[in-house]
Amino acid sequence: MVLSDKIYLDFNATTPVEPDVVKAMIPFFTESFGNASSDHSFGWAADDAVENARGQVARLVNCRPIELTFTSGATEAINLALFGFCMSNKSKGNHIVTCGTEHKATLETMEALERQGFVVTYLGVDKQGNIDLEELEKVILPSTLLVCIMMANNETGLVHPIKNISKLVHAKHVALMSDITQAVGKIPVDLKELGIDMAIFSSHKIYGPKGVGVLYMNKDNHTTIAKHLFGGNHEKGVRPGTLNVPGIVGFGAACKIASAHLEEYHQNQLDLRNRLEEGLLDLEGVTINCHGQERLPNTTNVSFAGVDGTKLLRHLNTLALSRGSACTSNQVNPSHVLKAMGMEDVDALASLRISTGRSTTLDDIQKAVFKIKTVVGQLKTVVL
Missing domain, CATH: 3.90.1150.10 (Aspartate Aminotransferase, domain 1)
Incomplete structure (x- = not known):
């Protein structure tokens, strides 16, 4: 066969990667191949391309470009967000709330945080996959730092009421993180309207290249994370390492196409x-x-x-x-x-x-x- x-x-x-996305990427493999951190014309051209892509990604989800940090994918972004936020705020408490139907990238990171002394409450769901918002409200404690609920489930497609969850969580003065990977490009996602503090999604789910993702941190809510990767000040120190310029350019192009259609x-x-x-x-x-x-x-x-x-x-x-x-x-x-x-x-x-x-x-x-x-x-x- x-x-x-x-x-x-x-x-x-x-x-699959859209042909127009591939077309946008090719020059950054061959002609404009500079390191985005280099202080010369090749580097400046690469940096300009990265910032243009950052703007394209931001427009798809309605946020400011400065609120986005490029990563190697959603899994890395989840690890950066969860470890970084919890370590940065552990003086305020050690409790996290999530859901048993989250992606394995989130659940396994939660298990790692438990080994670091954090306490995680895993919300159950009904037969349709819905969490109980009254239960969520009850399990939030004075020691709760973060609630982590995905926007759309990757297996069933169920969409959680993130805007309502955000209002509930913020009324308790707790931050909200959401894996929006499956939602982006399929349904409207407006990060400002939803009120999410940290969000994660990736390129290869929206007809862009593999190996590129993004972490959103809401600057209006002064969301910050502790640095725990080292080796350079790339991406504002949050995620050091030479940027994947062709991949980021492709990510931006994919977001532009998704926005239009x-x-x-x-x-x-x-x-x-x-x-x-x-x-x-x-x-x-x-x-x-x-x-x-x-x-x-x-x-x-x-x-x-x-x-x-x-x-x-x-x-x-x-x-x-x-x-x-x-x-x-x-x-x-x-x-x-x-x-x-x-x-x-x-x-x-x-x-x-x-x-x-x-x-x-x-x-x-x-x-x-x-x-x-x-x-x-x-x-x-x-x-x-």
Whole structure:
């Protein structure tokens, strides 16, 4: 089977780089190859390109360019934000609140902070993946430094009410951090309106290059983090190291494209998602997880009762999709997100995340639905 025979439906894992993004990057590999920290014309040109890109990224999420620090990706940004903020503010307290359905990059960093003496409260979720805002309010203590809740879940697409969470958290004089990686470029994200103190997202989820991300720190709220990486004063000392100029330029170009086509992209993805789910719901024993909730327009998480999940994925070998986050997809473990929502292991293992993208067509969806229906029919192990 050749690659062209396959249908890619895993855009939440990564996206192809837009041709116009590649075009914007190429000169910074070959002609304008200077180090952005060098004090000569080559360096100045590279620095100008970085600052232009910073402005393009800022405009997509409505913040000031000075509030953005470029990183190697969202995972590094999460580590910088959590460790930096907690270490900078540990004299004020040692308590953090997060949610059990966060990305592994956040959860594993929380575990590391616990080993450093911080206390973490992990909020539970209901069967639709929602946190209880009354519970959140109750668990915030005088020692609470930070609440960390993602904007949109990477596996189910569920969108948390970040603006309401922000108001609640700030009323308690606590900072809010949000991983907005999956939301950016798919739904409107206005950092000023949302009132987030720290936010994280990455380039390769929005048709930019891999290896570039960004950390936002709200200057209006005087958000600062302690430095814990050393070796230079790049990126205001927050993240030392020679800047990935071509990658940053590509990130900026991807943000510019996303800004221009957000409404069109949103509606197209929503139409495809609706057609996909209508087709799958014809199958007996199918559950669309978080159905009826506010979700990303491109994301469907679906469970198939009475089906061997491992066989399901292998038989769907012409479809590129996943059972959860790309960070854990090489492990045959049930999704921690679905388990937190109360799902049994056997059902979580028989669940798929299907995420569409700009290049997905209605024909792709129709072919995928047909393939899934055929394979599920062959693999049914119980009569429902």
